[in-house]
Amino acid sequence: MAFLSILLIMLWAPLLYLWMLGPRKPRRKQMRPFERVYIAHRGLHNAKEGVPENSLTAFRLAAEGGYGAEMDLQLTKDGKLVVFHDASLERMCGVKKRLVDCTYEELQQYTLLETQEKIPTFDEVLKVIHGRGPLIVEIKSEGHCIRAAKMACERLKSYRGIYCMESFHPAVVWWIRRHYPHILRGQLSMNYFVDEADRPFYQKLVMTSMVFNVFSRPDFIAYKHTQKDQFSYRLLRRLYLVENVAWTIQSQEDLEEAQDTFRVMIFDSFIPKKKTP
Numbered sequence: 001m002a003f004l005s006i007l008l009i010m011l012w013a014p015l016l017y018l019w020m021l022g023p024r025k026p027r028r029k030q031m032r033p034f035e036r037v038y039i040a041h042r043g044l045h046n047a048k049e050g051v052p053e054n055s056l057t058a059f060r061l062a063a064e065g066g067y068g069a070e071m072d073l074q075l076t077k078d079g080k081l082v083v084f085h086d087a088s089l090e091r092m093c094g095v096k097k098r099l100v101d102c103t104y105e106e107l108q109q110y111t112l113l114e115t116q117e118k119i120p121t122f123d124e125v126l127k128v129i130h131g132r133g134p135l136i137v138e139i140k141s142e143g144h145c146i147r148a149a150k151m152a153c154e155r156l157k158s159y160r161g162i163y164c165m166e167s168f169h170p171a172v173v174w175w176i177r178r179h180y181p182h183i184l185r186g187q188l189s190m191n192y193f194v195d196e197a198d199r200p201f202y203q204k205l206v207m208t209s210m211v212f213n214v215f216s217r218p219d220f221i222a223y224k225h226t227q228k229d230q231f232s233y234r235l236l237r238r239l240y241l242v243e244n245v246a247w248t249i250q251s252q253e254d255l256e257e258a259q260d261t262f263r264v265m266i267f268d269s270f271i272p273k274k275k276t277p
Contacts, residue, residue: 131161170212
């Protein structure tokens with residue numbers, strides 16, 4: 001009896017895994033605006049020229065250059081939705097504090113990379129871009145990420161531009177599916193065994209294998225382009241008509257190579273050759 005149970009588990013476990021891995025049937029028409037242009041990672045920034053990432057100037061330059069833009073959202077201690085990537089302020093502001101522990105007023109004391117630029121609010125960024133390019137809005141996993149997702153979805157109701165939302169946190173993607181199913185949603189992922197070695201084994205396993213797709217059924221998978229041959233991601237591409245988004249491409253050579261796998265390109269640290277119609 002025990003042998004039969006083990007045999008049944010061995011037969012059904014792979015099928016269960018494939019079912020859990022599957023994304024939503026792709027919404028190709030809605031994704032086309034993201035495919036037609038390259039997406040500037042955290043805006044069109046260049047620290048050497050005094051344009052920090054996730055700054056108003058970086059987003060203005062992306063819009064003026066005909067690019068889309070990717071941005072990162074977090075909540076401050078007093079519930080303001082701001083655009084900032086890191087959990088800590090140290091790299092960008094030179095202060096050893098977590099963003100989620102600071103009020104918006106406190107953040108106004110600091111500037112980005114010793115420029116005059118400050119951490120912008122989500123509203124400020126939307127006003128600067130003003131619908132001039134498609135947006136990829138990432139909800140960071142730090143702090144009250146579900147609350148951040150809710151506030152972002154509410155704000156985007158009145159935004160007259162094209163956008164989608166994504167997160168590394170599967171619960172955020174699931175929440176968007178449940179409450180705002182019309183919004184394009186994406187699961188950010190990578191090989192956690194390589195890039196997040198300090199995580200517990202079970203977390204690395206479930207995050208890398210993307211089995212939480214069974215709950216969130218994402219419209220697209222945004223994957224680290226250098227790890228495109230990771231087993232679960234390669235299997236997902238072969239079995240499903242998934243919309244593939246590459247992060248983060250850092251050279252023209254890598255961009256051209258990625259075109260065999262990815263349909264949407266998020267770039268950083270160089271200016272790509274413009275897409276031809």
